[in-house]
Amino acid sequence: MEATKTLDCKGLNCPMPVVKTKKALSEMKPGEILKMEATDRGSKSDITAFANRTGNELLEVKEEGGTFIFFLKKK
Amino acid sequence: MERGDTTMEEKKKRMAIIASKGTLDMAYPPLILASTAGAMDVEVTIFFTLYGVDIVNKKKYASLQVAPIANPAMPSPIPMPNIIGMLPGMTAMGTSMMKGMIKKINWPTIPELVKTCLDLDVKMIACTPTLEMTGVKKEDLVDGVILAGAAEFLDFALDANISLFI
Structure with a gap:
């Protein structure tokens, strides 16, 4: 998937992936796509909840060798 | 909704x-x-x-601290009775240990x-x-x-x- 911006949250733990994702999205335009990578084992649930609550759409989540890759569409 | x-x-x-x-x-x-x-x-x-x-x-x-005394959940490098936490220096030691653990997981200060x-x-x-x-x-x-x-x-x-x- 083509992303407008990529954010590396690997090695960071809760709450930082959510906080940094929020900050990155706030610097983007509606419809743009953020690719975020995280290793926090809670991040799959956390980013899903974050997306549900904020209205930013979680387009895709995949896991590659312990890294979660999220694609979020800015509201 | x-x-x-x-x-x-x-x-x-x-x-x-x-x-x-x-x-x-x-x-x-x-x-x-x-x-x-x-x-x-x-x-x-x-x-x-x-x-x-x-x-x-x-x-x-x-420079907030964590006290090992009366805190049996505090991890210890070696098993010891909790009352040891009353000894001088134990709070500093516990704090430094916890700060180490915090740093290890990249938590913000x-x-x-x-x-x-x-x-x-x-x-x-x-x-x-x-x-x-x-x-x-x-x-x-x-x-x-x-x-x-x-x-x-x-x-x-x-x-x-x-x-x-x-």
């Missing part, structure tokens, strides 16, 4: 937290919940009272997390009677922290979806 749609935006969810403890381990939960909620577009107010004021005291917040919360528009209130009691001045507090009493907090908390006492 869909979560996160425009109808919900009109009235934001709210979380009200009272932070009453000033130890390193008890400073993290309010700040982690507040920063996460702030990132999730929740309106947050933290009311710092009693020892909790240390979390936003510039003279203290970088307390000052960093306080700043993160303020950047996310978390409202921080320092309890005025506590300041009177301890002689802490407004200049000692992190910029952005406001001074108020219980009524100001309650005014926000009465309309909150989540209220926590930590």
